Structures are given as C-alpha cells and as structure tokens.
Amino acid sequence: GAGVSQTPSNKVTEKGKYVELRCDPISGHTALYWYRQSLGQGPEFLIYFQGTGAADDSGLPNDRFFAVRPEGSVSTLKIQRTERGDSAVYLCASAAGRTDTQYFGPGTRLTVL
Amino acid sequence: EDKVVQSPLSLVVHEGDTVTLNCSYEVTNFRSLLWYKQEKKAPTFLFMLTSSGIEKKSGRLSSILDKKELFSILNITATQTGDSAIYLCAPDSNYQLIWGAGTKLIIKP
Numbered sequence: 001g002a003g004v005s006q007t008p009s010n011k012v013t014e015k016g017k018y019v020e021l022r023c024d025p026i027s028g029h030t031a032l033y034w035y036r037q038s039l040g041q042g043p044e045f046l047i048y049f050q051g052t053g054a055a056d057d058s059g060l061p062n063d064r065f066f067a068v069r070p071e072g073s074v075s076t077l078k079i080q081r082t083e084r085g086d087s088a089v090y091l092c093a094s095a096a097g098r099t100d101t102q103y104f105g106p107g108t109r110l111t112v113l
Numbered sequence: 114e115d116k117v118v119q120s121p122l123s124l125v126v127h128e129g130d131t132v133t134l135n136c137s138y139e140v141t142n143f144r145s146l147l148w149y150k151q152e153k154k155a156p157t158f159l160f161m162l163t164s165s166g167i168e169k170k171s172g173r174l175s176s177i178l179d180k181k182e183l184f185s186i187l188n189i190t191a192t193q194t195g196d197s198a199i200y201l202c203a204p205d206s207n208y209q210l211i212w213g214a215g216t217k218l219i220i221k222p
Contacts, residue, residue: 004155035212042117042201042212043156056209089154098208101147101161107154 002026004094004105012111013082021077021108025094032075033102034067035091043091049075050098082112115140115206119213127221130192134216136202137184144205146178146185151199151215159187159200192220 005024025032035043045059049069069075089109093102116139145163149156160169162178178185197220203210
C-alpha cells in the first residue's frame, strides 16, 4: 500500500473488555513496531517484529498485552481486560529493515471508560 | 537509564520568525538521532543524523548533531503556520528509538 494504515481510527471500550488493534504496514517492509503515546509525551515502545517473529517485546507493559504478525505483514495488537490507564493513541510503524527509517500509521485512539 | 530531554516544551512565535528546538540525550549504544514532525497522530520523518557536525537541510529546516556534547538542534527559518506541530527527537539506542516528549510549536499568523 501507499502507507501504513491502522484500524480502527478510534475505539471506545469499557473497562475489562478485550480489544484488537490492526496495523497494515507498507508492502514489503519486514520490520514492524508498535508504540503507545499518551497526551504530552513521546511514543513509548511496545514491541518490534522482524518478519513473523517478535524480535523485541520488552516494551509490553504486562501480560495483558500481546501482539502477533502471523504472515509477516499485518499485525494485531491485543489487549485483554482493558484498564482506564490503557487509554492512549496506539501507533504502528514499519520499516524496510531494522536499520531503516520508520514510517508511521495514523494511529488508533483507544479510550477505556 | 536512557534519557531524552527536549526544550522548550512549547513555543509560540509569529510567522516569519526563526526557531531553534533542542534535544539532549543520554542513551547507551547510540547509533543515530532522528527528528519527526507530528501534526495530528502520525509522526512524519524529517531527518536522521549519524555524524557530528554535519548539517542536514530540507528546505527551511535544518538539523545538526553533536555526539560529544550529546545534543541535537532543529532549526526552522521563515516559519509558516503549516510548521505548527509537535517536533519529536528520538535517538536510536541499539535499534530502538528512545523518544523525547516533544516541543509543541505554534506559529501565529
């Protein structure tokens, strides 16, 4: 595709619910990153995929967060038992390779009520 | 612990002014430093700096890195209202970007 796309653009859910956020990277990009950004702060690294595998998941805050990229393209970030503190903009970025410039999607704004 | 500090946190100037945005960092395994512009949600790439003292330019924007003093600056000359955004710097620490909180720049007509 022309750029990184993310769906949905906005998601409102209730505390305790499960949510899935989707990222479609630029075609051919092997590296994919998930970040979380709260108001007034820079993006916070969550997880990095190289191909299908999670090469670095050190940023996932706890075991309620999980991400997959089964075919090395689309990725899904899954959050179980959502909490109000999970409210943020979730950004996805892709890059041709690990050392290449990251290009960001428009993000998903998650609001947990 | 890795640290990135951007200053000022916010800045309001008039169209036509020149601004300088600062980024100081302390990160392990430094590889490069990136600048991004964030207008709505998606940060857009501006510059990647790897060597000290070499200025990168793109139109009215320019940036330089000092690896000895551990800082970078982003200059914008003849500012326009379209430059209003949050400017983020992110040193690459062993292939992981460490993000600053950003400088919110507002350009008044």
